[in-house]
Amino acid sequence: MTATIPTTSREAPAPQRRVNAGSRKRWRHLPQYLAIAPFFVLFAVFGLYPVLYSLFLSLQRWDGVGPMKFVGLENFAFLLSDSVFWDSIGNTLLIWVMSTIPMLVLAMLVALGLNSSVRHKGVLRVAYFLPNVTSIVAMSLVFGSFFSNEFGVLNWFLGLVGVDPVQWLNDPWAIRSALSIMIVWRWTGYNAIIFLAGLQALPREVFEAAKLDGAGPVQTFFRVTLPLMRPMVLFSVVMSAIGGLQIFTESQVLLGNRGGADGGGLTMVLYFYNTAFADNDFGYGAAIAWGIFVVVVVFSVLNWRLVQRPERGAPDTKGAGR
Numbered sequence: 001m002t003a004t005i006p007t008t009s010r011e012a013p014a015p016q017r018r019v020n021a022g023s024r025k026r027w028r029h030l031p032q033y034l035a036i037a038p039f040f041v042l043f044a045v046f047g048l049y050p051v052l053y054s055l056f057l058s059l060q061r062w063d064g065v066g067p068m069k070f071v072g073l074e075n076f077a078f079l080l081s082d083s084v085f086w087d088s089i090g091n092t093l094l095i096w097v098m099s100t101i102p103m104l105v106l107a108m109l110v111a112l113g114l115n116s117s118v119r120h121k122g123v124l125r126v127a128y129f130l131p132n133v134t135s136i137v138a139m140s141l142v143f144g145s146f147f148s149n150e151f152g153v154l155n156w157f158l159g160l161v162g163v164d165p166v167q168w169l170n171d172p173w174a175i176r177s178a179l180s181i182m183i184v185w186r187w188t189g190y191n192a193i194i195f196l197a198g199l200q201a202l203p204r205e206v207f208e209a210a211k212l213d214g215a216g217p218v219q220t221f222f223r224v225t226l227p228l229m230r231p232m233v234l235f236s237v238v239m240s241a242i243g244g245l246q247i248f249t250e251s252q253v254l255l256g257n258r259g260g261a262d263g264g265g266l267t268m269v270l271y272f273y274n275t276a277f278a279d280n281d282f283g284y285g286a287a288i289a290w291g292i293f294v295v296v297v298v299f300s301v302l303n304w305r306l307v308q309r310p311e312r313g314a315p316d317t318k319g320a321g322r
Contacts, residue, residue, distance in 0.1 A: 058286035068283075075287035085288065087263060088271040089295060091176065095267070096244035099180035099187075104236060106188045111195035112221075125196075128189030139186065140253035147178045147254075172264025175255065179265055182250050187243075191236045198232035199225070234304070241303045245296045248273065268292045 058075055060068040079085055110128060114121055131139070146153045147168035155165040168174045202225070210220045226233075248269040251259055257274050259266025272292060276285025 054286045054289055057283055058290055060283045062282045063280045064282050065280075071283070075284045076290075078284070079287050079291050084263070084266075085268075085271060085291065088259075088266050088268045091259070091264065092245055092247060092267045093299075095176050095179050095183070095247060095265075096241065098176060099183035100237070100240045100244055102180075103184045103188050103240070104191060104233070106184065107191035107236070108195055110188065110192035111199055114192070114196050115199045125193065128192055130189070131186045132190040134186070136186075136249040137253055139182065140250050143178070143182050143250075144254050169255065170261045172260075172262045175260045175264035178254070179247065179250055182254075183244070183247070187240070191240075194232055194236055195229065198229050202228050237303050238300055241300050242296055245292070245299060268295065 057068075059070060059072055061071050061075075062068045114124060114128075118124070145151075149155070149165070149167050149169055152165075152168065154168070158165060166174055168178050206224055206228070207220060210224050215223065246269050247267045251265040251267050251270050252273065254260075255265040257270070257278055259270055268288075269292065272285055272288040275281050275288055
């Protein structure tokens, strides 16, 4: 008779060990998750929730006090046929074009000057960047006295040279010009610092090769410097498009809630502000906000596609002096 010896399995605890190891591995990164959690909590409360709530609000009719009334897509349907909204888009685009082109040209010239052997570069950098950190409200008040129709400093200078005073705040095109000047004054130094950082990062060997090939300063700029500066130029154009389509404070402080004479300074954001907070039509105001979002995205993508081009290798310096 043979006795059977009971066998014990030593592999039985293995699943339990794997579970414990997986649990420890999962909780090992808990401190890192807790460290970044405040950002996501704040973003969800102050960023994501307002965005989702504005989408919900755009489907309602609400004056901010009484009960909401669901209207579906009625606000968006009216937005597409709202002539004032389309006029505000036109004003915003005109002001953006009138300000961005001279601003980027001046910023590039300032950056080239600061990148040369000019003295007191640190003081000049601070001086050029100072308008960007100045209060927009204070700046608008100062420019309001500068462009005043009756006692403006600019009209006083024009009178010294025998030019009739310009009604800066009564003519739509003069209003757009005044707003464009304010934007140029504020953002030229900011973009100049970006361009200066890009210029200082360019390889010196390329410029030496262009000089050996007989390229002059103008040819070197257009055939070497500008192609190498394409990423910085693209960044400035896209950021200017995003910021330029959200002009509000300059127009509101200088011209009031209605954008001045004939609505010449009525921008998209100012129209949204008037509708939501002056007329207390929060449902339609939310629809306008989403319309502004779509316009900004489309316009930014178009700017990206127009400015960005396929890379074709390094700039061709051979024959640059021909």
